[in-house]
Amino acid sequence: MAHPAHPSPSGGFAPAFVERVLADALRSGARIYGISGLQGTGKSTLAAQLVRAAAARGLRAATVSLDDFYLDRPARQALGRRVHPLLATRGPPGTHDLPLALRTLDALRAGVPTRLPGFDKLGDRRLALAQWPRIEGIELAVFEGWFLGTPAEDASALDTPLNALERDEDGDGRWRRWCNAALARDYPALWARIDRLLFLQPPGFEVVPGWRWEQERALQRAEPARTGMDRAAVMRFVQHYERVGRQALRTLPDIADVAIALDADRRPQSG
Template sequence: MSPRPHPSTAPGFDASLVERVLDDALTHGSRVYAIAGLQGSGKSTLAAQVAALARSRGLRVAVLSVDDAYRGRAERQRLARTVHPLLATRGPPGTHDVPLACATLDALRAGRPTALPRFDKLADTRLPPSRWRRVGEVDLTLFEGWFLKTPSQAIEALSTPLNRVEREEDPDGTWRHYCNDALARDFPALWSRIDRMLFLQPPGFEAVPDWRWQQEAALQASARTSRRGMDRAQVERFVQLFERVSRQALHCLPSIAEWTLPLDRQRRPIG
C-alpha cells in the first residue's frame, strides 16, 4: 500500500540513510517505528522514503502521522468555548484524539484490517471515515510526529510566558497548563505503542519558522482546492503555539530516542 504524499520542500534524504533507518527498524524487530522531528524537519519525507524502500523489499507498510489524530474543527471549537480560545487551533497536546491514535496503532500491530484516519490541514478538520484508507495486515508501521515521546514540563516552568502568544493570549497560563496536563495524562499511553524511535534533531528552534513556512507554501502549491492556507504572518504566530513543547522536545528527546540524528539548517544530516 502506498502512503499518501506529504507536501514538503525537503528534497529527500540520501538513499544510504533511508536504508539505515529501515534496517534499524527491522534489526530491532519493530512493529511500530517512530520518526520524530519538529515542524518542517523532513520526517514525513523520510517516512515516505522508508516506506517505499520497505515495499521494494516485499514488506507491507503503513504510515501514520500524529497529525492525523487531531480533533475535528467542531470539537476544538467546543474546547475553545469551554476551556480556552487557543484550543480552537490544532497542534498542541490537548487537540488530539489520543484514543483514536492508540486504537489505530493497536489494530495495525495486531494485523487487523483498519482504516487510517486522515486530517485535511487546509480544511482544518478530519476527513470523514468514508475517506480513510483501509489497510490489511502490515509488517511495519511508520509513525511520525513532531512531539512523539516528549514529556510534560514541571509546573513551575509554565509560570513565565515564552513568547508573544503566551503573553498576550494566555496571560494567566490556562491554555499552557491544559496542554501540559494533556501531555502528562493522555499521551504516555500512545507513546507506549512505540517500539523504537528516531529523532531528527534540528540545529535549534529558530530554524522551525522558516521550515514551517516552506512547508506551508508547498502544501498550498500542491493543493487542488480554492481554500487558502496561512500567510507568513499567520505561520509565525502558528509556530509560537508549538514553541513550548518543541523546546521541551529539543531538550529531552536526545536522551529518550534510541537514535538521534542531528540536522543542519538545510535539513542535511550531520555525521
C-alpha cells in the same frame, strides 16, 4: 501500502540514509517505528521513503501521522469555548483524538484490517470516513509526529510566558498548563505503543518558523485553488508549538533510541 504523505518542502533524504534507518527498524524488530521531529524537519518525507524502501524488499508497510489524529475543528472549537480559546488551534497536546490513535496503532500492530484517518490541513478538518484508506497485514508501521515521545514540563517552568502568544493570549497560563497536564496524563500510553523512536534533531527552534513556512507553501502549491495561511499567520501558528517544541529539543536526544542531528538545510550530520 503507504498512507498519502503530507506535502513537504524537503527534496528527500539520501537513499543510503533511508536504507540505514530502515535497517535500524528491521534489526530492532519494531512493528511501530516512530519518527519524532519538529515542524519541517522532514518526518513525513522520511516516513514515505521508508515505506517505499520496505516495499522494495517485499514488506507491507504504512505511514501514519500524529497529525491525522487531530480533533475535528468543531470539537476543538467546543474545547476552546469550554477551556481556553487557544485550544481551537490544532497541534498542541490535548487537541488529538487519542482513543482513535490508540485503536489505530493497536490494529496496525496486530495486522488486522483497519482504516487510516486523514486530516485536511488547508481546510482544517478531518477527512470523511469514506476517504480513509483500509489496510491490513501491515508488517511495519512508520508513525511520525512533531512531539512523539516528549514528556511534560515541570509545573514551575510554565510560570513565565516564552513568546508573544503566551504573553498576550495566555497571560494567566491556563492554556499552557492545560496542555502540559494533557501531555503528562494522556500521551504516555501513546508513546508506549512505539517500539523504537528516532528523533530528527534540528539545530535549534529558531529554524522551525522558516521551515514551517516552506511547508505551508508546499501545501498551497499542491492545491493552488485553495487558501492557506500567509507568512504572518504561520509565524503566529508556530508559537502554539514553541513550548513543547523546546521541551522536545531538551529531552528527546536522551529519550529517543536514535537521534539524528540535522543542519540548517536538513542534512543529517550523524547516523
